[in-house]
Amino acid sequence: MPAHGLAILGSGIFAKEAHLPALAALGGAVDVKAVYSRSRKSSTEFAEAAQEKLGLKHKLDVYNEEDEGRSLDSLLARPDIKAVIVVLPITLQPDIVRKALAAGKHVLSEKPVAPDVASGRALIEEYEAKYKPQGLVWRVAENFETEPGFQAAQRIVHGGKLGTIKYYNARAYSWVDTHSKWYNTPWRTVPDYQGGFLLDGGVHTIAVLRKVLPSSFTSLSAYASLAKDILKPHDTINAVVASDDNSHGIIELSWGTPVQSRVTEAHSSISITGDKGWLEATRVGENIRVVVRTAVLDENGKPVWDEEKKLWKETEEVIEEKSCGVEKEIESWLRAVDGEDDGLDAPRGTLVDVAFIEAALNSKGTPVDLKKLVTG
Structure with missing residues (x-):
C-alpha cells in the first residue's frame, strides 16, 4: 500500500x-x-x-x-x-x-x-x-463494523453454522458521570443533536447487528427515556425490532446507569440464535470474544442425547480477537x-444505524418502518 x-x-x-x-x-x-x-x-x-x-x-x-x-x-x-x-x-x-x-x-x-x-x-x-x-x-x-471479532461472528452467521436465524438480543450499558472525559467534551455536555450519547455511542451496537445479521431491519417499536438528568435529552432506549427474514430481537441501550455496578454486572453483549445453535459476542479487556454453541446432530440431522450427562450434546467454539477497529x-x-x-463502512450502511436510533427516540411504542425512514 x-x-x-x-x-x-x-x-x-x-x-x-x-x-x-x-x-x-x-x-x-x-x-x-x-x-x-x-x-x-x-x-x-x-x-x-x-x-x-x-x-x-x-x-x-x-x-x-x-x-x-x-x-x-x-x-x-x-x-x-x-x-x-x-x-x-x-x-x-x-x-x-x-x-x-x-x-x-x-x-x-x-x-x-x-x-x-x-x-x-x-x-x-x-x-x-x-x-x-x-x-x-x-x-x-x-x-465496530471493522472489528475482527465481529467480522468472525458475521462469517459464522452468514455461513449457516447457526442454521436459520430466529431471534437476537443486544445489551449495551455504559457509565457516564460529570467526571467522565467524554462528558466533559463541551459538545457532548450540552448536545445540539438528537439522543445525546445514544446517537454518539448507540450506533456502534446497531452497526454490529446490521453486519452480523443475515437480513435487514424492517421495523421497530421502542421507548426512549432519561434516567440521569446530566445526560439530556435521552440516555436509554428499549426496543423490539423485526428483520426481513422474520427473525426479531430485543435491544437495550443505556448510558444512564445509576451506579457503575449496573454496567459491570449487566453483561453487555450481542447474541444471535438460530435453529442449530447460538453465539454470543462480548468485550473482554482489549479483546472481543465470540462463543459459538451448536447442537450435535446425527446422520439424520437429529439432536444427539448424552445419556451419561442427561443432556443434549452440543459443541463449543471460542474465538478471541484483539480489538483494533480504528486501525x-x-x-x-x-x-x-x-x-x-x-x-x-459504506455511508448508506451507516445511515441505517442513525435511522435506528432516530426511530427509537421517536417511536413512543408505535411501530416505525425503518426501510421507509432510510429511503425517505
Whole structure:
C-alpha cells in the first residue's frame, strides 16, 4: 500500500487516543502532513502529540481559525494532501465532509454519518451523484463494523453454522458521570443533536447487528427515556425490532446507569440464535470474544442425547480477537482509495444505524418502518 498524504481534521480525545495509535500501527501506509482544529491551542497540542506518537521527523503543519492564512480552506487547497480524516463534533461533520469532497479529497469521517437521517441521506445522495463519479472515496469510520471479532461472528452467521436465524438480543450499558472525559467534551455536555450519547455511542451496537445479521431491519417499536438528568435529552432506549427474514430481537441501550455496578454486572453483549445453535459476542479487556454453541446432530440431522450427562450434546467454539477497529477502518479506507473496496463502512450502511436510533427516540411504542425512514 503506497503512502498517502493525509491531514487530520479535529484534535479531540478520540483523535489523540484512537486515531493516532491506529495511524502509528499502519506505519508507512500514511504520511500525515497537517492537522486542523478551530483553536490554535488544540491544533498545536495535537501536532506535538502526533510527532511523538508517529515518530515523525517533521512537525505537522498546523491550521486553525485564529491564525491568518491557516484556515481549513488553506489546508484543503494543498495538492500534496490527498485525503482527510474528519474527527469533529457530530453536527459539524456533514458540512466539513462536503467541503473536503469539493476540494477533491478522499474522506474518512467519524460516525455517525450525520446527526439525523434527512441530513445524512442528502449528503450521501450528493456524494453519489457528484463526487463518487470523480473517483473520490468517502467512508464513515464505524470501527465496530471493522472489528475482527465481529467480522468472525458475521462469517459464522452468514455461513449457516447457526442454521436459520430466529431471534437476537443486544445489551449495551455504559457509565457516564460529570467526571467522565467524554462528558466533559463541551459538545457532548450540552448536545445540539438528537439522543445525546445514544446517537454518539448507540450506533456502534446497531452497526454490529446490521453486519452480523443475515437480513435487514424492517421495523421497530421502542421507548426512549432519561434516567440521569446530566445526560439530556435521552440516555436509554428499549426496543423490539423485526428483520426481513422474520427473525426479531430485543435491544437495550443505556448510558444512564445509576451506579457503575449496573454496567459491570449487566453483561453487555450481542447474541444471535438460530435453529442449530447460538453465539454470543462480548468485550473482554482489549479483546472481543465470540462463543459459538451448536447442537450435535446425527446422520439424520437429529439432536444427539448424552445419556451419561442427561443432556443434549452440543459443541463449543471460542474465538478471541484483539480489538483494533480504528486501525482496520483506516486501512480499509486507504485500500478503497487504491481501488480495493471491501464494502466496509459504506455511508448508506451507516445511515441505517442513525435511522435506528432516530426511530427509537421517536417511536413512543408505535411501530416505525425503518426501510421507509432510510429511503425517505
